Amino acid sequence: xxxxxxxxxxxxxxxxxxxxxxxxxxxxxxxxxxxxxxxxxxxxxxxxxxxxxxxxxxxxxxxxxxxxxxxxxxxxxxxxxxxxxxxxxxxxxxxxxxxxxxxxxxxxxxxxxxxxxxxxxxxxxxxxxxxxxxxxxxxxxxxxxxxxxx
Amino acid sequence: xxxxxxxxxxxxxxxxxxxxxxxxxxxxxxxxxxxxxxxxxxxxxxxxxxxxxxxxxxxxxxxxxxxxxxxxxxxxxxxxxxxxxxxxxxxxxxxxxxxxxxx
Numbered sequence: 001x002x003x004x005x006x007x008x009x010x011x012x013x014x015x016x017x018x019x020x021x022x023x024x025x026x027x028x029x030x031x032x033x034x035x036x037x038x039x040x041x042x043x044x045x046x047x048x049x050x051x052x053x054x055x056x057x058x059x060x061x062x063x064x065x066x067x068x069x070x071x072x073x074x075x076x077x078x079x080x081x082x083x084x085x086x087x088x089x090x091x092x093x094x095x096x097x098x099x100x101x102x103x104x105x106x107x108x109x110x111x112x113x114x115x116x117x118x119x120x121x122x123x124x125x126x127x128x129x130x131x132x133x134x135x136x137x138x139x140x141x142x143x144x145x146x147x148x149x150x
Numbered sequence: 151x152x153x154x155x156x157x158x159x160x161x162x163x164x165x166x167x168x169x170x171x172x173x174x175x176x177x178x179x180x181x182x183x184x185x186x187x188x189x190x191x192x193x194x195x196x197x198x199x200x201x202x203x204x205x206x207x208x209x210x211x212x213x214x215x216x217x218x219x220x221x222x223x224x225x226x227x228x229x230x231x232x233x234x235x236x237x238x239x240x241x242x243x244x245x246x247x248x249x250x251x252x253x
Contacts, residue, residue, distance in 0.1 A: 096212055100215055107225060109225075115220045
């Protein structure tokens with residue numbers, strides 16, 4: 001009897017382990033350092049380490065050319081790259097350039113939209129991370145009324 | 151008490167387009183109120199999206215995401231009856247969640 005219970009425990013434990021192992025999205029914990037970085041290069045470095053960063057036309061970034069209100073700038077990032085693990089949005093001139101980072105699994109399309117704040121006119125960078133490296137596209141947005149402080 | 155996440159989902163074939171709104175002040179910690187006092191930072195740090203209980207997106211945000219954040223994404227293979235749940239946690243430890251069933 002005693003043995004049976006132990007065996008059951010063991011089987012339950014093993015099942016629990018397998019359940020953990022098959023969760024496909026192994027999201028990294030929030031990278032505090034990257035969000036606190038004050039230069040875009042530091043943010044990229046802390047997000048991606050030594051991974052190669054290159055420009056790519058397979059990353060599309062949709063932002064307005066002119067944002068009348070810097071507090072609400074719509075951003076859409078889309079990519080035709082395979083195996084996208086994460087998408088990050090970086091605003092070069094913001095005090096903390098990294099705005100958002102989305103980690104995703106293959107069940108989700110590489111196509112996300114959100115709205116961000118911009119303190120002043122700046123380049124916006126979309127960084128898409130795959131197994132092959134980090135691919136970026138940038139676009140300038142002119143801001144007529146800033147969205148930070150006030 | 152934080153307001154729930156509003157989710158709008160549209161299923162077209164196998165692709166579900168999910169749009170969500172999260173009522174939240176998203177204070178940067180640099181803004182001043184009319185009396186000149188700095189308003190303390192209060193922003194959503196992490197958003198988790200689940201499809202039928204499986205985590206599919208984890209978003210980390212800084213305070214530079216707009217007030218009352220909007221987030222849209224697409225689930226590639228979804229069907230009627232699937233559940234989509236979106237929850238957030240902010241820097242003060244508050245949380246909120248929203249759930250919908252695909253039609």
